[in-house]
Structure formats: structure tokens, C-alpha cells
Amino acid sequence: xxxxxxxxxxxxxxxxxxxxxxxxxxxxxxxxxxxxxxxxxxxxxxxxxxxxxxxxxxxxxxxxxxxxxxxxxxxxxxxxxxxxxxxxxxxxxxxxxxxxxxxxxxxxxxxxxxxxxxxxxxxxx
Amino acid sequence: xxxxxxxxxxxxxxxxxxxxxxxxxxxxxxxxxxxxxxxxxxxxxxxxxxxxxxxxxxxxxxxxxxxxxxxxxxxxxxxxxxxxxxxxxxxxxxxxxxxxxxxxxxxxxxxxxxxxxxxxxxxxxxxxxxxxxxxxxxxxxxxxxxxxxxxxxxxxxxxxxxxxxxxxxxxxxxxxxxxxxxxxxxxxxxxxxxxxxxxxxxxxxxxxxxxxxxxxxxxxxxxxxxxxxxxxxxxxxxxxxxxxxxxxxxxxxxxxxxxxxxxxxxxxxxxxxxxxxxxxxxxxxxxxxxxxxxxxxxxxxxxxxxxxxxxxxxxxxxxxxxxxxxxxxxxxxxxxxxxxxxxxxxxxxxxxxxxxxxxxx
Numbered sequence: 001x002x003x004x005x006x007x008x009x010x011x012x013x014x015x016x017x018x019x020x021x022x023x024x025x026x027x028x029x030x031x032x033x034x035x036x037x038x039x040x041x042x043x044x045x046x047x048x049x050x051x052x053x054x055x056x057x058x059x060x061x062x063x064x065x066x067x068x069x070x071x072x073x074x075x076x077x078x079x080x081x082x083x084x085x086x087x088x089x090x091x092x093x094x095x096x097x098x099x100x101x102x103x104x105x106x107x108x109x110x111x112x113x114x115x116x117x118x119x120x121x122x123x124x125x
Numbered sequence: 126x127x128x129x130x131x132x133x134x135x136x137x138x139x140x141x142x143x144x145x146x147x148x149x150x151x152x153x154x155x156x157x158x159x160x161x162x163x164x165x166x167x168x169x170x171x172x173x174x175x176x177x178x179x180x181x182x183x184x185x186x187x188x189x190x191x192x193x194x195x196x197x198x199x200x201x202x203x204x205x206x207x208x209x210x211x212x213x214x215x216x217x218x219x220x221x222x223x224x225x226x227x228x229x230x231x232x233x234x235x236x237x238x239x240x241x242x243x244x245x246x247x248x249x250x251x252x253x254x255x256x257x258x259x260x261x262x263x264x265x266x267x268x269x270x271x272x273x274x275x276x277x278x279x280x281x282x283x284x285x286x287x288x289x290x291x292x293x294x295x296x297x298x299x300x301x302x303x304x305x306x307x308x309x310x311x312x313x314x315x316x317x318x319x320x321x322x323x324x325x326x327x328x329x330x331x332x333x334x335x336x337x338x339x340x341x342x343x344x345x346x347x348x349x350x351x352x353x354x355x356x357x358x359x360x361x362x363x364x365x366x367x368x369x370x371x372x373x374x375x376x377x378x379x380x381x382x383x384x385x386x387x388x389x390x391x392x393x394x395x396x397x398x399x400x401x402x403x404x405x406x407x408x409x410x411x412x413x414x415x416x417x418x419x420x421x422x423x424x425x426x427x428x429x430x431x432x433x434x435x436x437x438x439x440x441x442x443x444x445x446x447x448x449x450x451x452x453x454x455x456x457x458x459x460x461x462x463x464x465x466x467x468x469x470x471x472x473x474x475x476x477x478x479x480x481x482x483x484x485x486x
Contacts, residue, residue, distance in 0.1 A: 037156045040440075059418050061354060061440055062157060062439070063420070064420060
């Protein structure tokens with residue numbers, strides 16, 4: 001299982017890739033594996049979110065899981081490919097299966113997140 | 126944690142293993158949807174060794190089982206199987222189970238999660254010349270399910286499986302191993318369940334033989350995840366979800382295995398009263414449209430108030446929409462009635478649907 005070094009991670013199994021004042025967010029390979037076959041990603045609207053807010057949900061065959069904002073900011077884009085091909089979350093969780101792009105309101109939020117080694121320790125990998 | 130004789134096979138096949146009822150069991154291999162469709166289209170193999178097997182022997186064995194279960198054991202004959210349930214005195218369900226008439230004794234097959242409870246319950250009610258023997262640890266069980274299951278199994282045995290009716294069994298050699306093989310399963314498909322001695326060498330031999338025989342049908346191992354979606358599509362109850370000690374078999378739609386006229390059995394008095402008073406709620410199938418997927422525990426809403434509960438729910442891999450089993454008020458139990466399911470604070474319409482959701486030939 002892969003956990004790219006250039007990403008930051010949350011204890012609710014999101015990853016975030018920071019690019020200046022904005023970022024891309026998705027769920028980790030571990031989360032996708034635990035969920036199993038993803039059939040629907042529900043991210044209702046593009047809006048401002050606080051750190052730790054639920055910004056949507058992921059429906060898998062077996063269960064449903066909340067998506068949690070890793071930082072405060074404003075959602076600017078939802079991955080349009082999730083609607084027709086939600087399975088990209090399972091097949092390419094760090095690439096095609098990204099969830100949202102957002103602005104980062106408070107850069108300090110990013111510093112509080114885990115790096116790949118810390119995340120791997122959290123999930124026992 | 127216990128392991129089954131097929132543990133190495135699961136790991137070699139890339140299974141994701143989870144703890145279930147004290148066993149390390151495969152929840153999925155390739156993914157629930159692919160596995161589910163494999164069983165519906167050709168053939169898949171489930172390790173269900175965790176299920177419990179009890180033998181009931183002695184002069185009074187059949188009378189004992191008749192008293193402890195809801196279906197009518199006197200209707201059974203050697204080689205036949207009955208779906209049945211065991212009740213508490215108050216009519217709540219101890220477990221649902223299979224009753225095998227083995228000539229001079231009875232085999233009961235019970236849910237893994239209830240095995241210890243069931244054994245203790247039966248033991249506490251023993252009377253007359255009855256011996257209750259737990260054979261679970263000595264018994265391996267594979268379920269071979271799907272339209273190509275017969276073609277697969279015929280390659281491995283001289284037994285006349287082609288003419289074996291549903292809910293009947295035979296004894297003989299499969300892949301050279303002594304077995305009890307029954308035409309039963311939890312998928313709604315043509316299928317067989319193969320019981321044999323739990324032993325790693327025999328298990329490995331049986332597993333390899335079945336997979337070799339099914340190769341031309343793209344046979345695949347199937348995990349507990351797809352087992353659940355397969356049974357839900359055909360409306361089979363799961364103990365702990367749809368039935369438990371707080372539900373009675375009549376409201377759960379199990380009236381057809383509850384023979385109130387067969388004579389006395391545990392729980393009968395209460396059920397007679399329940400029947401006379403009428404059922405306040407019934408277990409029904411629900412269909413939801415769009416991307417609304419019901420889950421175990423979600424509330425059923427009628428006129429803005431909680432009026433029931435979803436006991437099992439998922440997205441149907443074959444129908445590609447939400448399906449559920451739920452308890453609803455009896456007045457709304459007819460197919461076509463509409464209730465609402467509360468899905469994350471939204472009340473979504475759901476139509477009562479005749480079970481099974483997926484109809485098989």
C-alpha cells in the first residue's frame with residue numbers, strides 16, 4: 001500500500017496535497033481499501049468549511065463514511081469524474097480519485113497534519 | 126482467534142481477513158461487486174466453516190427437535206432438509222437454522238455468531254433419551270454457488286447431483302473425500318454446500334479440486350461481504366439484523382416455517398396470542414431510487430415520526446439502486462406502500478417491494 005511522501009494525512013484518512021494557498025484533497029489507499037467498492041461520492045455544494053467539518057460522504061457497497069475537511073477553507077472544485085466513475089477512488093485514490101480542490105484559510109492547519117511516516121504508524125502499516 | 130482449514134488459501138488469493146464470530150474470515154478478495162456478479166453469472170466458493178453443526182442423537186432426538194424448533198420435523202424424511210427457527214418462551218428468535226434428517230439422527234446447522242448460545246439453550250432443554258454433540262470444530266464447510274455450480278461439482282463426484290432437489294442431501298465422495306453434500310445456500314442461486322472433516326490436508330485437496338473443476342467458468346472465492354449482498358437481494362433474513370430475540374418469526378415473514386398446528390413447541394403459546402391480536406409491524410423489502418442507500422439502523426419515518434427501522438440495507442449490485450429490509454407498521458406492509466427512510470437527516474421515499482428483489486429461475 002502506497003502513502004506518498006509529498007502528501008499530508010488526517011486521522012480520519014484524508015490526504016491533502018498543498019500547492020501554495022490551495023490544496024487537493026482525497027482519501028488514502030488504506031481508507032479506500034477499508035471501504036471496499038465505492039459506488040457514490042456525495043459532496044453537496046462548494047462552500048466554506050471549517051477544520052474538521054463534514055463536507056460530504058462516500059457510499060461503498062458495505063458502508064458509508066463521512067469526508068472530513070483536513071483544513072479550513074473554501075471548496076472551489078469537486079472532481080466531476082466521481083459522478084460517473086466512483087470506482088476511481090478505489091483504483092487511483094491519490095490521482096484520478098481526488099475529491100475536492102480548496103483554498104487554505106489558515107496555513108497553520110497544514111502543519112498540524114501527519115506526514116506519511118506518522119500516518120503509516122497510525123494505521124499500523 | 127480460530128482459523129479454518131482454508132486460511133492459507135484465502136491469504137494466497139489476496140483476501141482481506143476480518144474477525145467474525147471468533148474466526149478469521151475473508152470479507153472480500155477482488156471486491157464485493159465483482160464477487161457478487163461472479164456468483165450470479167457463473168460460480169463462486171464461500172468458506173463457511175465458521176457455521177455451527179450439532180448432532181442430535183438418541184431415541185427421542187426427533188421429538189426433541191420437534192419441540193425446540195418451529196417447523197414440522199415429522200414432515201422430514203431421511204435425506205431431506207428443513208429451514209427452521211428456535212424460539213425463546215416469549216416468542217423471540219434464538220436462531221434460524223437448518224435441520225437435516227440423517228436417518229437415525231438429526232444434524233442442526235446454526236449461525237456462527239450464535240453457536241455457543243444455541244448449544245447452551247438446547248442443552249438446558251434436553252429431556253428423554255437425547256444426546257447433543259457439537260461437531261463444529263470437526264466440520265469444514267464450503268458453499269459452491271451459482272448457475273455453473275452443478276457443472277463444477279459433477280466433475281468431482283459420481284453422486285447424482287443433477288437430480289438432487291432443493292433442500293435435499295446426499296453422502297459420498299467429492300474429490301475423493303467423504304462428504305455430506307446438500308442443495309442449499311444463502312444466495313438464491315443453484316448451489317451446493319459441502320460438509321467434510323475439518324483437516325488442513327483434506328481442506329487443501331478439496332479447495333484445489335473445486336477451483337480446478339470450475340476453472341472454465343472463471344470460478345472465484347467469495348467473501349462474507351458479497352455473501353451479505355447476495356442474500357439481501359433475495360430477501361433472506363440475517364440473524365442479528367433482521368431477526369433476533371426482540372422479533373418474532375411471524376412479523377419477520379417466517380410464518381411459512383412456523384407451524385402453529387404441529388403441536389407444542391417452545392414459544393408457540395405466545396405466537397398464538399400474537400396471531401390472534403394481529404401483527405403491529407412486519408418485515409418488508411424496500412426499494413429506494415437514485416443514490417440513496419439505506420443502512421442497518423436507519424429510521425423508518427411515517428408522517429414525520431419514527432415508525433420502524435431498517436434492519437439490512439445496501440446498494441444492490443445487480444439492480445444498482447438501494448434495497449433494504451425493514452420493519453414497518455402492518456398497515457404499510459403491502460407492496461406499493463410508501464414510507465420514508467431517514468438518511469443523514471433527509472427523509473427519502475422508499476417503496477415496499479415484494480421479496481425477492483432479484484428473481485432467479
